[in-house]
Structure formats: C-alpha cells, structure tokens
Amino acid sequence: MIYPGLASLIKGLLLAIVTLGCAGNTSGLQFIGRGYNLTVSQGHEAKLNCSLLGMELPEIQWLKDGIAVQSADQMYIPVMEDHWISFLSLKNVERPDAGKYWCEAETIGVKAVSEAIWIMVEGVPYFTMEPKDMAVLRNTSFNMTCAAVGPPEPLTIIWWMGDSPLQRKPEGSPSFLLVPGILQTTVFSCDAHNSKGVASSRAAVVHVKGLPHPPYKLTTGEVTSTTAAVTWSPGFDNYSPLLSCTMQVLLLQDQREMYSQNIIVPPYSVVLDELKPQSNYSIRLQCANEVGNSDFTDWLPFQTIESVPLLVPQNIHLTRTGSGLLLEWEEVPPDLQNDSLQGYRVQWKQDNITQGELIVQGNQVNLTFWDPLKDLTVRVCVANSAGCGPWSDFLLVASKEEADRQRRPHTRMSWVPLVLGILTALVTVVAVALIFLRKRRKETRFGHMFGSMLGRGDPVIQFTAARSFNRRGTEVLEATLDSIGISDELKSKLTDVLIQQQQFTLGRTLGKGEFGSVREAQLKTEDGSLQKVAVKMLKTEIFCSSDIEEFLREAAFMKDFDHPNVCKLIGVSLKSRTKGRLPVPMVILPFMKHGDLHTFLLMSRIGEEPITLPIQTLVRFMIDICSGMEYLSSKNFIHRDLATRNCMR
Template sequence: MHCSLTGGGGEEEDPPDVVWLRNGEQLTYADTNQFQFPTGSDAWTIISTLRIEKVQLPDMGSYQCFFFLKVAVGCSLSGLPHFSVEPQHMSVVANVSLSLSCVAHGPPEPVRLIWLQDGSDFLTHVFCSSVPGLNRTSTFSCEAHNRKGVATSGSGTITVLPAQPQRLTALEVTQTTLALAWQPGFGGDYPIVQCSVQAKHAGDPINSEMIHDQNVDLPPASHLVAGLQPHSLYAVRVGCHSSQGPSDWTPWAEFRTKEGVPDYAPVNVSVALNGTEVLLMWAEPPGKLNGQLRGFMVEYSMPLLLFKKSPPPSSGPSSPPAFSWHWWYVVMAITGAVAIAVLMAVYVAKLRRKETRFGEAFEPMMESGELVVRYRARRTYSRRTTEATLNSLGISDELKHKLQDVMVDRHKLTLGKTLGEGEFGSVMEGLLTQEDSVLKVAVKTMKIAICTRSEMEDFLREAACMKEFDHANVMRLLGVCLQTVEIEGFPSPVVILPYMKHGDLHSYLLYSRLGDCPVYLPSQMLVKFMTDIARGMEYLSSKNFIHRDLAARNCMLNENMNVCVADFGLSKKIYNGDYYRQGRISKMPVKWIAIESLADRVYTTKSDVWSFGVTMWEVATRGQTPYPGVENSEIYDYLRQGNRLKQPPDCLDSIYALMFSCWLLSPKDRPSFETLRCELEKALEDMPDPQDPDEILYVNMDESSMELGAVGGRDPLGGSGPLCLKGLDSVTTVEVHHPNRYVLCPQHDSTRPLSDSLESLDMPKDKK
C-alpha cells in the first residue's frame, strides 16, 4: 500500500514523518519504506510504502498512513470470505434433528451463506442450520458469497446410525437359559442387519466381565443365551448395526434364572441308636444350593433278616427247589453264539463286496437259479445336484442363473499351497482336471464363517461378472465350484482363475527394486506394462464396466510377461494394506480414488482413468507407494489444494504428461482409455530398442534355482530368462554370447576364488 503527501512553499522547514496505523494502532515492526524528492524550488513529495509479504488472517483490518501535519489517508484490506467455523464430521441417530454451524467473515461485508447438502442447495443466509432429521448419510458444506467472489468451506459428513433397540424382554427363563427378544431401532434408509447381545453377572463385582458376547443376524430379533447358572442374576444389553455403524446399547436389563437342585447331597451322615429311637445326623450339602433351601427328605427301610434252620424230618411232599443258576448260564451261551454268527456274516459280506466310485457292489450269488449282483449306492445322484447346492447358498435367482454355466465338479479340483491370505479369504494354488489334460490354476476362496451373506453374494457376483470377459489383458474365469466345509456344515464358494506365474504386478516391481538381486527394468518394459493395462481397461469400459479399484496390486503378470487386469471387487477383502476407512464408511483405497469419488462416492469410467494415472505412476516408480509422506486421512485436502503426484526421476516427459492428464479436476477433461492406449502404443513404438547392455539387468525370481538356465520362463524382452548367478565371491559381470548381462550375486563365503566359481558353471569354456 502506498501513501503520498506533497508540500513545501515555506510552510514547513523539514518534511514530516509518516506513521502507519492498523485499526487505529501504530504498526511498530512493519515493513515500510519512505522516499522524499523535490518537485519544485520549495516543494517536495513524500511517498511511504507498507509491504505485507504474505497476507494472513491477523492482517485483516483498516489501514491508515498518518502524517504529523494531521493529514490522514485511509484504505482497507479485503478479499474473499474466510471461514471461522466449518461443518464437522459427526454421527447422528436416524430421524433425529441436529444442528450444523458455518460462520464466514469479510471484509467486504455483507457475506451471504448458502448451505449445500450432497452438492445441492439446502438453506440460504443462515449461520446455523437446524436439520429436522436425516434418513441417509449426507455431506454438508457452505458457500460464502461477497462482492469479491465465492469461497467454499470444508465438507462435513453426517453418518446416520440406527436408533437404540427397544423393549428388551425375556420370553422364557429356565435354570440355564434366557430366551431374549427385542425391537430393533429405526435405521433410516439402511436396514438393520445384525445385533450384538452381551450378558454378565449382575451385582457381583468379582465376576463383572462379559460371560456372553455374540452377534445375531436379523431377522428374527431374538436370541437364546445358554450355559448360565441356576438361581443367578444376570444383566443383559443389546446393540444393533446397519451398514453405517452401530447404535447405542440398551440399558442393562436384569433377569434371574430359575432354581435348580443343589450340587451335592448332604455329607457326614451318622446314626445313633437309643433304645427304640434312632437319632439321624448330617451336615449341609457342600457347593452351591442353586436356590433357597426348603428342607431335607429322609428315607429309611427295615432290613430283612434271614435265619437258616435245619428242616424237621417230614414224610410229606418236599417244597419246590430254589432258583438255579444253571439256566442263566445256558441263556448267556446261546446269546453269545448268535452274536458270533452275526459278526461272521458281516465279515464275509465285507470280503465279498467291491468298492466303486458310486457305492458298493457285492459279488454274484445264486438266487432261484440265476446270478444276481447286489448293489448299494453310496448316495442319491440327480442331474439337479448343482442347482440344489446353489439353492442351499440362499443367493438370488438371477445370480444362480448366471453361475449355472460355469459350475465345476469339486472332484476335478485339487488344492495345493496357499499363495496369499487375508482377513476375509485366500488365494491357493490348484490343479484342474480337464478332459485330456491337467491345468495349473489359482483358486480364490473366502472364509465363509466370518463373511455375511451380502459379502458372499458380492464374491459370486464378481465371478459371474468375469464370466462375460474375453480379452488377453483381462483376467478370465475358468469356473466356480462349491466345497463343503465340515466344521461349518455348509458349502463355501470357490472361484477358479488362470495361474499367474509372476504374481501381482506390484510385488514384481518391488522385487525388481528391493529383492536379493535387484534388477533394472528398462523403460520399454514399464511402458509395455502400462499399455497392457490400458488395453484391458479399454475393453472393460467398452463393456460399461467400472472397476473402482484399479491399482498395480490388482494386475497380474503371466508367464509371457503380459499384464492382466484382475480383482473386480474382492481385492479389499483379500489384501488389506492400502485401504483406509473414512469415518464409518467401508474401507477405500483413497490414494488411488479420484477426487470427485472421495467427495461424493460416485464412480464413473473417468474415475477409473484417474486410478489408471496413479497405476502408471506406480509402474514408473517401480512399486513405490503414491503420495509418500501424506497420510490417508489427508489425501482429499491435499488434492483439493491442487497438488498431484510428482514426476518420477527417470520418467519421460511425454509419459508423465499423459498420466497427469488423468488427474485433471474435471472428469470430462480427462482422456478416454482408447486415447490412453493409442498414446502409449505410439510412445512404445517411438522408444529405441534397448541395445545398451549397461541398461538391462535381470534377476532370477525363482530363489530355489541356483544354476544358469534353471528357470523355464522368458525374460521381459523375449530372451532366455532372467538369471542370477549365485555362489560367487564378489559382484561382477560376465560377458556371454547373449544380448543381456547377468548379475553375479555374492555369498558370505569370500574364500572361494572367482575362477572356481566360474568353473562350476555349466557353460562352454569359451563363454565363461
């Protein structure tokens, strides 16, 4: 800001000094400059300049330059509105009113506020918004308008949670169980899918820990708490969940189980005889009485005394003989003989039967002069067995119809070692028996016990979706089968996919940089990976398919070093590292998601283009994590400020310009996958062939192999295979008749001379 004063003509001997004021107070440490120069014989002009390097909120106010001649000139610092209060993230109960605050200031005034709910106008010119109640999770923000322009506040997400359950009662109470029932609270647009029941001992601080804590699927809203002690007081509470999160717990409700019998009978029973009286004494039973003691029951009996007398001589008929044990021995012998005969018959039958794949066939025997073969089937077989198994999963009819054509007999699949495992499932190696061959496959399973029915449907819907794909750069589906999990008692779905020799692209890139034998992947190879992904995504977008989770970890590398786009929706369940939970929303890979998807959770093909740009950056940096140093929770603000991923050190300008175009703020300005594929193919054609041997180094990814040529795969450029020569005492290079170079990896034993190591190689002498 500038201030000037002209004077002279004998009015003052010396020109006056200038002092700057803000809101009437002198600026002591301000950055000011004052210049004086003559404008005539007795005239002069003073110019004073106040400089503010970076305008901050404390600099707001009215500024004046003050001359000691009592001449004042004023100006004001003004601009776009600034916010002192912005909407905050919060959780509310469905259909319960709430208040939101948003405050903005000038200058210049006045400032007009407009409330936005999910991007649409909600209220105008109010600082506090009273919302009558929400039934769905919404995002609120404000726009502040003055004559300088418009400023937008940060967004606050209001998550709608279900109301507290009501009417918790005990339908039936026994000695060891409580049959509970309750009414779930209102959840808005999100149905109540599950409730949690907790129980503990009431009024007993020693045993105050939870003795029962279990999730219950709805409906019905009831649960049986078992394993309780008789005549004991328990406290029970219930809380329910929707897809947005949990409700508040109900207050503790107390219930007492019914009485039971004492743990033990009375002890120390003694008898004292006193003439014609008997005095009976005992001690109270040990252990818990499990009720209130009402009394004791006493039972007694008179013993029968037998006296043996000599019979008097009598000539009359004798009395009948007493019971004889000889008959009892006869009965036992007959019973034993029958049992032995039955066992012999069973043994002979087992010798004569023959096990078949479908049951038991007995050897031929003669019946009515004809040979008869008896056969007993192991179980009933029907042509509708697959449909019945799918029916047992409880999935929709539409999904069953889509899966009917891809079902595979479980007996044709053999599972091997586990390739990768996560919280919700795993990927295993397997062998699929076909009509004339055995195919090595990858088998994707899910832990059915901890997954909901909707998650299982999503798992199978992914398989049904892959059934329609047929492209060299898109993972194809080989089949789906159902295996019975004996512990859980119901079938678990299994998805069969082609086996990818080199695993996922992200791990491959990381290993090339950080493995035991690092390998430099040439730029041509990296651009080829990008081109393969672009081809696959172009095919998917032509099918109107939105991936929503494109990243290097979700791209697979086959034995021909071709990239296939994979994991259409299941990756966040299997691999959990790069996913972040925003509030109570499900986990999202925020560093790969477009800025508009982070704000509104709306996905389009152009949001996949954004993710493709991040994937290109991953490939160009050979597996580095995007936005290093930026936390997941800070990504949205970081992008909103205009920041983007920086150009990798050895990335071509044309490739970075292409990936940067994927991150344009407006989705309609981003290129299509067809354009991206064409530009990448053109860039790949324009790149020179990698002739310089110092540029290319390969590593043997199979650590189990220690000798030259042990890996049967091909190198990225079509050579004989990426190799690592181990067992040498220093890092050096060996020139061979091959267009590539090989890395010699040292071992800890440095006593072995290099010549001995070279002699151990299975190579011609002229090439060693």
Template sequence: MGIYLWMILFLLHNANRVEGLKFTKNPANLTVTQGNMARLGCAVEGLIEPEIMWMKDGEKLYSMDQMYITIDTHHWETYHSVKSVQQQDAGKYWCEVEHHGTVISSEPAWITVEGVPHFTLEPQDIATFPGAPFNLTCEAIGPPDPVQVLWWLGGVQEGDFRPSPSVLMVEGVNDSIKFYCEAKNARGISVSRTGTVYIKVPPDSPTNIHLDQMSDNVTLMWSPGFTGYSDLSTCTIQMSKNSGTKMKLPELQVTVPPFQHTFGGLSSHSNYSFRIRCGNEVGSSPFSPWVDFQTPEAVPSAAPKNLTFQLTEQQLSLNWAALNDEELNGRLLAYKVQWNIGGESQEPLLFKENFAHLSGGARFFNATFQVSACTVVGCGPLSMPVLIMPISAVQAQSARGHMWVGLLFGLLVATILGLLLIVLVHRRSKESQFGSAFKSSGMESVVSFTAARSFNRQGLEFPEHTLDSLGINDDLKTKLQDVLIPERLLTLGHMLGKGEFGSVREAFLKMEDSSVQKVAVKVLKTDINSSSDIEQCLKEAAYMKDFHHPNVIQLIGVSLHRRPQQRLPIPMVILPFMKHGDLHTFLLMSRLGDEPFTLSLQTLVQFMLDVARGMEYLGSKNIIHRDLAARNCMLNENMTVCVADFGLSKKIYTGDYYRQGSVSKLPVKWIALESLADNVYTTQSDVWAFGVTMWEIMARGQTPYPGVENSEVYEYLIKGERLKQPPDCPDDIYEIMHSCWSPVPKCRPSFQQLVAQLEGLCTELSPAATKEQLLYVNLEDDDDRELDSGLGATANTPGTYEPQWGVPWQCTDMEDIEKDWLVVSSGAALAIGGDYRYIIGPCGSTDRESRQSEDGRSEDIRDDEDVIINV
C-alpha cells in the first residue's frame, strides 16, 4: 500500500512540474524577400537550464552558434537566424523542449520566401519517333504569384507567356532539338534546365561480351551499347561451332534485361563463336564482332572400338580404333588397358598410342582385356571385353561357326527355288510382241493387254515462236535477227527479285560453242494481250541492241517464253549477270546489313560519275531513260555501275511507285515537276532524276523525302521544297545535286557538265591529292558544329553552308516568264505567276517536245529530237 501511495505522489509531483512548464513566446510568421535575413524567437518558462530544440518541417535543426538569453531564473529565450534566405529555407518552424520524457512544443510559424519563381517540375529529356506528336510540361511557383511560363523550342519562342503549370503540345520533329522554359512573376524571371528531344534510332552493337563457365553450363554476358533512346526489348544470339569447318547453329532470341543467357548441352573441348545484336522498337543493331570460346575438357564419351589381338609364344599384340575428337572431349592423355586372369584384376597398363605389345604371350592365355581412353579429367567407358585364346582355338571355333552358317544358307536357297518352281508351273501366260495376254480369271478366259510402248495421238509439241510467227514488220525483223534467242537455249534458275510487273531470275545460256554463260533474265508478267505489245517490247530491244558503253548494261538478247493454252508468248530480256546486284540494295547492305561495311566518299563519288557517264552516253543516242534511280543501276564484279532498266524492264520494283488517278504507276519521288504535271519527259527530266540518285548514294540507300507521302510529293515540290542535305554530305556535292532540281528545265546542268564536275571531285579525292578526313560532331553545341568533309567548304565561314546562287536555281539568259518560276525563299512561298508546266524545253516552249498521247504511247514529233522509250 505504501509503495502505491509513493508512486501516486511522484506522478503528481512531476505533473505539477510539467504543468508549470510553458512557452511564453512563440515564433511569428515571416514573409522574406529572397537573399534577406530572417529571425525566429522562442521563450520557455519553468526550467533552470532548458534544452530548446528548433524544428523545421518535422526535422531537427542543428546549429553550432545557438545562444540562450536569461530572462529570469526559470525563464529562457533563444533565436534561430538565417542570414540569406533562399527558397529551400521556406517552411514550418517551431520549438520543442523535452522534460522527463515529455515533449512540449511551441506554436508553429511559417517562413515564406518571396523571389523569382522556382521550378517544381522542370522539363525532362524525352525520346520520340520522327514526326510523332508529344507534350512537354513545366511548372513553377512563387511567391509572389501569379507565375507565368514561356516556352523555347530549338532556340525559337513558342507562343507567349501562359499560366503555370504549362503543357506545350508539339506536333513532331524530325531531328534532335533542345528546349527549356522561363518562369516569370513580379520579382523576375527564372530559367529551367535545358532538355533535349531525342529521335529514336536503332541501337548500337553490344559490347563487353564475355563467357563464364559454371559446371556443365556456359553463361554468355554482354553490355548493351547505345540504346538509341529507346528500351532494348530482345537480343539475337548467333552461335557457330568450329569443328574443322565453321558450322552455324540456329539463332537464339532472348528477352532483355538481364543481358545474359545460359547455354547447356555444349560439346566439351570444342571451339564456339558467338555474336550478338539487340533491338528496340525502331530496329536492330548491327551484330557485334565474333567472340571465340573453347569449352573445357571432359571425360571421353565413348569406348574404343574394334579391340583385336594377335597371340604368339613371344608376345601379345593389341590393337583398337582411336577415338575421334567429338568422342574424346579433350586432349588424349593415354589409353588405359585393364585386364584380369582367373577372375583376378591385374594392374592396369597405360599406352600413348592405340596399340600395345606385351612380351611373354603364353602368360595371357584365357585373360580378358578391355581398354578405355583418358583425358586430364578422367577415363571414359571400357570397351567390350576380349578373351585371349591361341590362334588354333580361334580358327576351330570360327570353322564350326562357318559350317552352321553354310547349312542354314543352303536350306534357305532350296526353299526359295521350290516356291519359284510352283509359281512357274501354275502360270500359263503367253508373251506377245507387244505385251502379255490371256491370264485366267475364274471360269472364263479374260483377255488383258499391257502395252510395251505408248503413242501420243495429240500431235507434236507447239513449234518454237519465231519473228515470222509474230506478224511484226520486216524492218524490225531485220534489226532483231541476231537478238532473238531460242528459249530452248535458256535454263532458268532461282529468282533474284520480284515485283508487280515481273521477276528477275538467274539463268544459264548455252552458247554456239556449247559453252554456258551465266545471265540474268527479266521475265515480264502475263499482261501481253496483243501482237502490238510484243512489237513494242521488241522495238525497245532494237534500241538497246547497239548500246556499247562500260556504264550502260549490254543487252544480250530477247527470248519468247511459250505459255500453255496461249497464242502469244511472254517476252524475256536477257542481260549480263551482275555480281553485286543493284546499287540501291548494295547501299542499304553497307548500312543495315548483317555485316555493315564502310564506303569511302571517293567510292560514292565514283558511283555518281559512272551513272553520269552512262546517262551522257544514252543522251548521245537520243534515249530518255524516264526511270533513273539507284534501284535501276547495277554493280558488276569490278564495282563499276551500269545504268539499266531503260524502259524494257517495265519497272518491276513496286515500292517506289504511286498511282495518281488512272495514270499508270510512276516513281514520283524521282520524277521532275514538269513530268509529274503533264507526263512529258526530256533529257532535263532525266537530270532531275540523276540528282535524286546522287542523294540516294550519299544517304546510303535511304528513301528520298523521308516522311513525305507519295501523294504529297507534288505539293511539296511546288512550294519550293527540295531534298535536304544528307548527313556527312559535303557542300559542293549537295550543290551539284541541288542544281539538278531547278523548276526551270533549261537551268539544270547537262550530263556532259555533270560528268566534268564529278571528274573534278574524283581528282580532288584521289589518294595522291588528299586523304578523306574524319567527321567530328560537337554534340554539346549544335550551333558550333563543324563538318570537315575533306572536299573544302564553299562558304566563307567554316562549318556553314551557303549556296553559290543568290536566288535558288538562278541561271543567265532567262526570260521574264521563266524568272517568275523561281522560288522567293526555299520552303516559304508558293511560285509567283505563270504556269511552270509549260516551261519544259531548253527554249521554254513545248511544241518541240515529245508528248505522251492519250493511249499512253509516245509519239516522236521530230526525228532529230530525243527518243522516249515507252514504259
């Protein structure tokens, strides 16, 4: 009872002490301008030496210079000071005192910092697809309020100030661009961090590829390369085994992360090679270099076979077949020979070779021998046991075995002969000159007949088509006598390419001297409906017949493919086989193939020069190509470009063609403005297509006008827009291709001028003249980027490109009506006045041009003008 009373008195005493403890001064709310001083005070009464703790937003504030001021014996005051208030000092403050485990707190106060806005949500880097819309967000607060936000995108102001928070909706960009926002209030303006909009691209090859051997499994690990601003989803592992010859194993596709994969079931002591590529939502990276790996040794998996012996009085000789590498699973250490005699195991013997000679042959009589192969890891399984006996015993045993085999064989032969005799006795058939007849069937004699030869009563096969059987005119027949090749001399192979209008096949042509030549055959689809269609194809072949130039593909001949149940054949064009295929595919493979390779600037310019020379030659023959593009240029074994597909191919590539209304499919991204409008083609329109082909070469096979639909190309060009300068393209090369796209045809260079310009560039790029320099790009500052091409910039300021014309496509000796069609500023205004469609000839008129008639065929207006090959 006394104890309980004492506890109650103690609690009452403490309660009185806490009850007397109180704050006589609480901190007051402060609104402070950023950079000024702030001071908060607290006073507590009831303790002799109190420990007063300052709190901010629930956290203790530690200060080395906190001072206490004595007001009275049990009354104390303290202050918390901030010399230069910043935004992070804003918050809720109070004081706390602890006494005997009990904490009492003062009333709270707030420090509010006035100044320029501070950002609670700054712009973050984002990655997006080219042309895809996206949103940017920025938020800033005061005080003082209100706060307004202004956006800057690519150095250009976007609209005006708008209330915070602000969301900027961007319709899309095609290149990486930087952005930031400004926040403004009554105190001033704050600038956010600079963010970057990255364009998602395929990733780079994986790096740091290594393997880890764990017991029977091998773990392949790698590090991802540059991810292309997009998360990697899968990686493809290619594996090959080197067993004398390199053998590719099936590809493995693994989900990442983690960036590793464990293999099981690999052969021991074998050489493997691995390479990896990874993909994101845009595409796949190139493969990494091959990484070689050899698995550790293991115990042999098989026993030696064909263990034989020879026994004499002097020695016992043993022989067995050596194991191959796959069975050995390592390097052979020795062959272990185990033997026992009389049921007792003897000491095993080790031999380096696959034979053994043991002296004292008589001591091994009735002994049993087995052999196994051993590596550094251990020994493999034992062979079948062999019992050692003298040669006489073996021969006797063998003779008894042979006797029984002979008896059984003789009995089997006698049985078969008996069965055959029974069948022959019961068979009463007779043989006629033409087959067998009169076989019994039940009670009646039924006559049957099996013909020894068969005859076709439908007549002979259709005769091969000739020029006489097609009904074409005599002049054309005379020109084609040495061009038409009988179909029987062609053996078609596998398909090289296929499109809407036909296919290209590998073939072998039998020559007059019985030799065989490898060729390419273009087989047109079955859209031949009349003799005039065939005559038109053969007429175009007659034009090609006389082409002899190293940069123009040589026509070997034309053949006519017979069709079952059809009167008219299908024309087949026979051309030389080009080892490296078409130029467009070759350029794509250099950039996107499984094993990409680098094409030097000198090589690319040489490609352009080859095409220009071929087109100059065709122009001298009054031939208009109408479909010049990288896909219609071929690469022979010497890496020389040959112009091909001038009309006769019927445009078998379909992806680059666009059907405009009822007009036939056209390669709109390669066609000149005047040709798109009126389907009128001249040498100048071929020059336009050559400029686009130059762009393809510099862009390594990219599709022209990326992001512009075929149906939008005409409107895009009429506004003055043109193909943009490809990355790494020197200014002087872009200037040449840009000059090919003048809206006024007479202002475009001739192929003769283009050849001269490109020959000059080739001379500058020759190894004796200069070395191609590396390209350095300053990723930190786009404005100061320097592109060193090795060709020399044409602008006055290094790293900037200024065309050499004052007005785009300016040329001398122009009439006013032609000047009306010059664009005021690229991509800015529509053309001014006039109708450009009729400014198509070198003299600015249309009455001397070859026009397209209503039925789609070409009509030669003047004999001395360019020949247009109908496509």
C-alpha cells in the first residue's frame, strides 16, 4: 500500500526518529549486544545498529569519538514496546569517517551507553607527507620525504624524477630520498602502492638557486640641501631571498668623491644624508643573496638644492621719521653672498598678528603701514632661493602717545550684574517647573479618579483598569474549518470527511519526522464499534495557516483515491488548542499492522529471527508499488517521495 506523500511538510514522516518518552519501566534501561569492528572499503556504505531495552519512547543518540553524529540517515524502530533498534547509515565512507561509534540514551537521570563499534576504512594509500617545493644550491645534496598510510597494509613507496621512476628498490613508509645534487630545475614525486591500488603524490618542483637580477625603478625623491630619499624595486631573487643591497654615491665635483652604503632589505628604500648643498651626485645599486651579488644598475644623477643662509642680520635699530619708522641693519659682507641671494625679508607684528612682510635689497626700509597707537615688533632675516635663514631677535617699538589728546583709562566691564541676572532667571525657571510638576502629579493621582463636581453635589468616581485577569484558566475554543483560515474551495471538499475530535482517542506514537508525527488511534464508527487507525499530524511548533492549507490540500486529493494499492483517506480532524492558537490538523488513514516496507525488509535481515523472502514475494511488492504509482499518474498526481518507508503493509 502506498502513502501518496503529503508534500514536503511531511517528507520522511513515517518511521523517522521516535520522540523521547518517559512512560514504562526505565529502571532497567540498557543496551544489549556486543561491540564489534567493521572494515569498510573507501566509497562504500557502512551500516551500524544498536539495541535498547527498558524504555517505550527513547531518544537514542549516536556519537563518534565523543561528538554527536549529525546525520539524516538515522532511524530507530520498535521490536517490542520497550525494545528498540537504532540504525545509522554512512554513505560513501571516507577516511575521516573511521573511528569509534556508540549509542547513548537517557531518561530521568538514568543513562545507558552501548558498547563501541570501531570502523576501519580501507582504500588506496593516503599521504601523510608529500614532497615539498624547495630551492637548493647547484650541485649540493638535499633530502626529500614521502609517507603514506593504509589500511590495508603493507604499502611501498616508489620515487619519480620527472617522468621516469628512479632505479631503486621500493621502500616502506616513510621513505627518504637523498639527491646528490642537480644542475637545473627538476620535478620529484612519489607513488604509494597497496592491495587496493596506487596513490600519486603532488609534484614537487626543486629550483636551483642563482644570482639575483639587478634592481629596477631606481628613483630619487624629496631631495633637500643635505638629504635625498631613494627607492627601488627588487629584481628577481632567483629562488634565494635577498639579504642586502649596496649603494654607491658619487659626488660629481672636481675631486669626484665616492663612498658605498650597505642597506639591509626590506624595505627597499633609504635616505641619504650628510650631502652637500647645491651639489651634483650620481648613485647606482646592486643587491645580494646567498649565491652572490647582482649587477649594478645604471648611474642615476640628481642635484641637491641650495641651503638657506646661515647668517643672522646684526645691529638692527629703528629711527622715527616724519613719515614713519626707518629700520636699518648691518649688511652681509660681499664675500659671504652668492648668486641666489634675494635680499632681506622684513616682518612686523602688532597684537601678535603679522601685519606685513616684504623683501628689500638694501640694508634699510621705511615702515609706514602700521598703527602708531599699538606696540610694534620687527625682525629681519637673510633670504635666498631656498628660503629664509635664521631670524633676528624681535625689536620692540613702543606705541606713540599723542600730546593733543588724553587717553581715557581702560575700564574693565563688571560681570557682577550679568551673573546675578542669570542666577535670578534660573531660580525662576526651576520654581515654575516644580509648581507645574506638583500640580501634574495631583492630577495624575486624583484627576482621573474623581470626575467634575460641577453641577453635582457628590464627586463621580471613574476608574480604568490597567490589566484584566481571568482566574478561570485558559479558554479552549472548538476548532472548525472556519477557524483555520483555509480557502472556501478546500473547505467544501473537506466538509463531508471532517471527523470530530471526540470520535477518536489518540494512542502511542508510531513514528515522527522533521515536520510531524504518526500516532495510533481508536476511531468510533457509526455502529459504535472501534476501528484502529493511523493519525498523521503536524508539529504544533512549526506551522502557520499556509502550512495547514497545504497539509489539508494533500488530504483532499487522497479523498478521491480508490485503488487497492493506494492508501485511502478515512477523514480529517482538527485538534483544538488554547484561544488565539491555530488548531492542529490531523489526517486519519487506515492502520497498517505490518508497518512500512523499509522496516520490514530490515527486520527480515537483521531482526532476532531473520528470514529469507522468496523472490516471488519481492516481485509482488514491486508489482503492487508500480500498480499504485500508475493509478496515481492516471489521476495526474505526482508523488514526489516514493520510498520504501512510504510503502505500507
């Protein structure tokens, strides 16, 4: 008999992991059966099982090396009410699947642990160490290592140089290869052999170290009168890291002085200092690695700029004139001047603000743009194309007092009235705020309770409750098709198959899945007799109105099925819940006393009394399944989840 699967919501619903229960006798909770060792070939399937006694609805957990196994290929089935067998299927086993497995179950403080099942995965050798890329000196010996493990053992290692195997006796693992030396880049690899096949390692490239290539992009930047910042890009190191670079600095004067500077790299930059101002230089660079030095780069010329003058103007003095102030100082001697001398820079300030600045060629200047009523400070420096040299000390000129006008004494503003005014305003604001808050608090406490007394002799008491309480408990409303929010079309299809919840009694759980569960039930028929049925229901935690709609729509399809190999719908029902919560939809189907085909086939092989099913029986199963699927196809119904777990007997 085929269950025409209830869409993705109840996929895998039948006979999945059984929900944890506490009923029955748990004092004798224990796993039976001995542990065993299981050897599986790589890529094949491994099937494990453990058997638990003493609990009606257990929650059996598989563990591997102490960590819970998170796999969908787990199930457990009842042998008796308090006897369950749990199965774990590992498909396409790989080496990480090898290890120690066991089962655990716990209830009310009692914990049971099964004996261990050890899985050993056999396959082609697995490399634990492969040849690595490296760089070596020319004609210098070096070692390479290759190691692999089974199972199965033993295994042998064969070395390859390029495309040819080395003529040496195969060795076990690990294998060490001593190479006396090479002259050029060579590729090495190894093969590991055992009875399951051959595994090839990665190809390791061994380079021969050589002299580095010369640097490139040698440039100078931020050149001053005495320093220059130099940067470059390193050339190819030829498989040996660069250790240092050497820079030669040549002064292009008559004497052509030159010196060398050693630079540790990285970074690939250096600042040359102690250079001479306004001088022509030329530099070149080479870098070195373990093998030796690269060639030098081409010479790169550059020129330092002129330095600022080092002289400070002397003997600065001021003379008042009718048109202003005459500022004079001692002129720089002619033998200390050069072609780039621009003259003298004069700067004057009042109130610590620069009022003016100018450059003069001589050793005096007449200052006219200044306020004679304020103190004046003046200073002078020697300037050239590089900038201004050291400034002289400030020269102070006192303000001039006019004889025809007496200055009024500067009176300081009194801040006392302003402060008193601000404090008075703050006190007033605080007082008004306190009065308002006190009045508001009275209104809050009494204003809503006592109504207006105008026009009446007595106050009118008003009160609005903040909360209401119901001491009678949570109300449960009767569930109807109108209360679950399904479409009118679906409602009309299910009206004649709706069964009231009072007509049947739910029993033990037969199985559960990700989206729901299947429970045994006793349905009261019209003649008063009881009929054993199976009830499928959604989990109460995971559905909404759209889930109910889809769940019941599948049931509506089943209503029209009439075939001996397709499960026929008995009816649908709604399990009432507390007010405000959607009812739980339930689909009532015939009870199949032999369970699903998947469990039947498993128990026929690994049960307490294994049996051999005749080929005729298995063919009959297939014919019945095909007949049922053909009928569903004729009804334009796509099953979408045909599996032995959904084929019932």
